[in-house]
Amino acid sequence: MKLYDYVLSPSCYKIRLLAALVGVELTLRPVDFHPGGEHRGPELLALNPAGAIPILEDDDVLLTESSAMLVYIASRAAPEWLGDGSAREGARIQQWLSFSHRLTATLGSARLHEMLLRPGDIRGLQSAGKQALRELEAALTEQRLSDVEFLVCDHPTIADIACFPYVALAPDGGISLEPYPSIRLWQRAIRALQHFIEMPGIHRLHELRPAPVRPEQGA
Amino acid sequence: MTRQPMIDEWYPVGLVSKLSTTGQDTMLMGQPVHVALGNGGEPLVTAQSRRFPVISRFGHVWTSLGEPKKDLFAIPEAYQPGRRFVDVGVVRVRCSPLRAVENFLDIAHFPFVHTDILGAEPHTEVQRYEVEIREREDEVWATKIHFYQPQAAKSAEGGITTEYMYRVPAPTCSILYKTCPPRPGEWDVITLFVQPLGEELCDVWPWMALFDDTTPMVDLIHFQQLIFLQDRSILENQMPRLLPLDPAMEIPTRADMTSVAYRRWLKRHNYTYGAQLVAQ
Structure with missing residues (x-):
């Protein structure tokens, strides 16, 4: 799967995050959103006339809405x-x-x-x-x-x-x-999820102590 | 009220490559200014009837609200043949412009804020390095800094011990010279140019002049934006919001030598726009 990606975009990060959590490999194609405005250039407008990223390509599937991409990745790799x-x-x-x-x-x-x-x-x-x-x-x-x-x-x-x-x-x-x-x-x-990845502004957990284990119901 | 000497300094107010005839409204030290392209293709910085001095250099438009006593600083290394110039683009930060520079000068935060890129635990020690205020140039310099970095640059393959030099030639500008992985013996030039909008608000314009023929431009931009945006949330939460220049306020450690010299130099010149003089 190929993701048209911007490192500071929370919508692109949604896709990168789910892919990491469920073990799907993405090929990233960086888009010069800022300062270049590449998402409004001819190459990307041909893929998404709305002039927005992310865009996800997988064989003949072309998606331009992040929610649809989440459904697609989960359906393919992790239906739970x-x-x-x-x-x-x-x-x-x-x-x-x-x-x-x-x-x-x-x-x-x-x-x-x-x-x-x-x-x-x-x-x-x-x-x-x-x-x-x-x-x-x-x-x-x-x-x-x-x-x-x-x-x-x-x-x-x-x-x-x-x-x-x-x-x-x-x-x-x-x-x-x-x-x-x-x-x-x-x-x-x-x-705290296994395989969580960060983005600028969202830091990984640096806690010194592990999270307390929640007691089982009725125990 | 005494005149603030920072008024006579040069500041970045836009990218040369993004100038337009309609122009952009921005702010410099509380003064609204308009940055546009003139009829002859020259940059204009104006406010109502006033027209401010302009320099185009390092990819940016520079101006001053006062009467600059000297030319904008030079970066001779940046113009060695074969370098690529990277306009990283503006990022606004709700912090003191002086705090933005001070954070750029700090090495000790790398393993904690730029984890697995510019630093990693357990390699957290900042070894002894040299700091001086060079009297002839009137600049702060820190040299012989060595630090282990998992991914020092976009062009770095795996961890290396990187050598750094920092230079502060103006109160809101800093230049970092850094080991250049593809070309040993040369330095990559990475700058932080800060436009003070107010005492607690700034626009930051990172710019780079690199020896790197292979990495696509967009990857170079994103690498630097990634690093700077990791700093942004930290900067916006620093207290007090103004940079404290009163030595009673904080207890520095050896790793903070550059910061101590920077603050001393600011105080010596009365560069206090964005600073707090007396501990509160």
Whole structure:
């Protein structure tokens, strides 16, 4: 699989992260997004008229939406990342994949404004981003009350991967994560996954002590 | 109020390659300025009725709000034949411009912030190196720095012990000379040019002049952006936000010799825009 990639793009990182977690090898084709603006050049516009990255190519499959890429990679290599096949889990995953676009449009745009000087109404973006974070915090808190660490079920799914990067990088856009304890614990659970990879602004765990083992239910 | 001597220094305000006739609005030390391409193809930096002095050098447009007493510094090595110039592009950071430079001068954070690239545990020791304020040039220099790096440059294959020299020729600019893996005996030139927008906000313009004929340009840009963006989140969380120049504020260690010299040099010249003079 060939990924048109930018090292600072959270959407590209979603694909790199899932591929690393499930052991899929990607061929990276770096795109000069900043300062070059290569994603709006003729070669990439021919692949994605929307002028955005990532773009994923695999034989005759060409994908330009990161959520579709997550579905594709999980279907090929790790179906457990798509839930248990039930209507309930399948639909909840779809719910979060759609929600993740709100994170991109708010937290992601705030980050591009604050970091790479892209235009935008920064106060509006930050306030809409905080609203999305509050919804995510509420959902994760409910999950934790049922002793579940992840968004949909007791193991990570593509829903977690779709939402994680823009949330983790919210501080890049001037939005603190301090008010959201459930989000912080959820991020820690994702960063602790075997084969986790980092990107600039998302550091690996440097904890000196291992995470405490959670007692089994009823034990 | 006394005049801030940093007003007479040169600062980067844009990439020469990105100039346009419509131009860009930006900020320099709290002063809004407009950077554009003039009719004769020359860069213009203006604010309402004022027109500021301009220099095009090292891929960037430079200007000054005051009356520069000397030319913008030179980097003779950068113009050796065979080098490739890399415009890395702007990154905005919510930190003091002086803190951005000081972080660039620090080696001790490599294993912890740039893990497995510019440093790795357990190779965390910073060995003794030399630091001086060169009186004739009026620059801070740190030399004979040796550090083990897993991937020192895009062109490096595996871990090597890299030699570094740092130079601070202006209060918000630093130049790093670094072992050049494909061409032993020469130095790669990696710079950090910082545009102070305010005392706690800056635009950072990294630029490089490298001997590397094989790595695609986009990979060189991304390598440097990766490194700098790992620093950005750290810089935005440093406290106090202004760089402390009061020696009572912090206890430096041997690894901080360059930082100590930089702060001393800033204080000597009263370069205090973005600095905190008295511990608070």
